[in-house]
Amino acid sequence: EDKVVQSPLSLVVHEGDTVTLNCSYEVTNFRSLLWYKQEKKAPTFLFMLTSSGIEKKSGRLSSILDKKELFSILNITATQTGDSAIYLCAVYSGAGSYQLTFGKGTKLSVIP
Amino acid sequence: DAGITQSPRYKITETGRQVTLMCHQTWSHSYMFWYRQDLGHGLRLIYYSAAADITDKGEVPDGYVVSRSKTENFPLTLESATRSQTSVYFCASTKNRARREQYFGPGTRLTVT
Numbered sequence: 001e002d003k004v005v006q007s008p009l010s011l012v013v014h015e016g017d018t019v020t021l022n023c024s025y026e027v028t029n030f031r032s033l034l035w036y037k038q039e040k041k042a043p044t045f046l047f048m049l050t051s052s053g054i055e056k057k058s059g060r061l062s063s064i065l066d067k068k069e070l071f072s073i074l075n076i077t078a079t080q081t082g083d084s085a086i087y088l089c090a091v092y093s094g095a096g097s098y099q100l101t102f103g104k105g106t107k108l109s110v111i112p
Numbered sequence: 113d114a115g116i117t118q119s120p121r122y123k124i125t126e127t128g129r130q131v132t133l134m135c136h137q138t139w140s141h142s143y144m145f146w147y148r149q150d151l152g153h154g155l156r157l158i159y160y161s162a163a164a165d166i167t168d169k170g171e172v173p174d175g176y177v178v179s180r181s182k183t184e185n186f187p188l189t190l191e192s193a194t195r196s197q198t199s200v201y202f203c204a205s206t207k208n209r210a211r212r213e214q215y216f217g218p219g220t221r222l223t224v225t
Contacts (some may be wrong), residue, residue: 034213042202042216043155088155098143098162099170100214104154 002027006089006103013110017079023089024071031092033072034100035063038043040085046074046087079110115139118203118217126225131190133220135203143206144186145170145214146178148199154203161186193224 003026013019025033032050036043047056052067060079065072081100086105093101116137117199125131133143141217146158147170157170160177175197177189186205190197200221 042218045213045215085202090155098145098160100145100155102155104152111145 001031002091002093002101004089004091004101004103006087006106008013008106009104013079013108014079015079015110015112018075018077019075019079021074021087021089021108022071023073023099023103025091025100026070027091027093027101029093030067030070033065034043034090034092034108035072035074036088037103038088039084043088045051076108079108081110081112084108084110114175116203116205116215116217118201118220119220120220122221124223124225125193125194127193131193131222133188133190133203133222135186135188135202135217137184137186137203137205137217139205139207139215140183141205141207141215142183143214144180144187145204145206146176146186147202147204148172148197149202149219150199158188158201190222193222197225198222198224 005024007022034048035046047063049065055064060077063074086107088105089103090100119134142163145160147155149155156172161167161180164183200219202219203217206212206214
């Protein structure tokens with residue numbers, strides 16, 4: 001059974017801090033890993049990573065994938081209160097499979 | 113650009129009733145998905161569809177039925193609602209290639225009493 005585990009489950013930081021969110025996976029025939037941000041509504045897409053070691057970056061957010069060690073990290077620098085959300089990691093796996101397996105998420109709270 | 117919409121946004125129903133949740137997308141995406149999100153479980157796939165008239169089960173399909181007669185619509189029906197189906201339901205879609213980023217609708221909060 002495919003498994004995606006995120007850590008920590010929740011995190012409280014002060015504005016301006018840098019945070020690292022972790023996602024490890026055990027899946028059959030890994031294809032790609034995606035990060036989403038979920039505020040009080042639908043998840044919104046952040047990044048998709050398919051190749052190991054390549055960093056994807058968007059403003060203060062960045063992510064990297066390690067296919068050998070089977071994990072990814074999402075970094076947020078200079079956090080703001082607007083970064084408060086649940087961050088979801090999801091993996092595509094298997095030949096011909098269109099199913100995304102999601103982790104349970106990391107709830108990030110940024111306090112002023 | 114309407115994107116992907118869901119209706120109703122909130123629904124309260126009684127055990128045993130049939131309920132249909134609607135999903136509509138304006139992007140002409142081939143792939144559409146239904147997820148449920150519960151505390152402690154995260155997002156779990158119920159059903160997905162690769163094109164009109166092609167559907168397949170996900171991780172938690174029991175008690176649900178889907179259809180896809182038109183590319184843009186993907187309704188989810190709970191044939192006989194149970195309390196365990198109380199959840200937030202998200203519809204998602206993705207472009208013609210598989211395994212691309214999925215875009216989510218705003219969700220339907222369903223309560224079964």
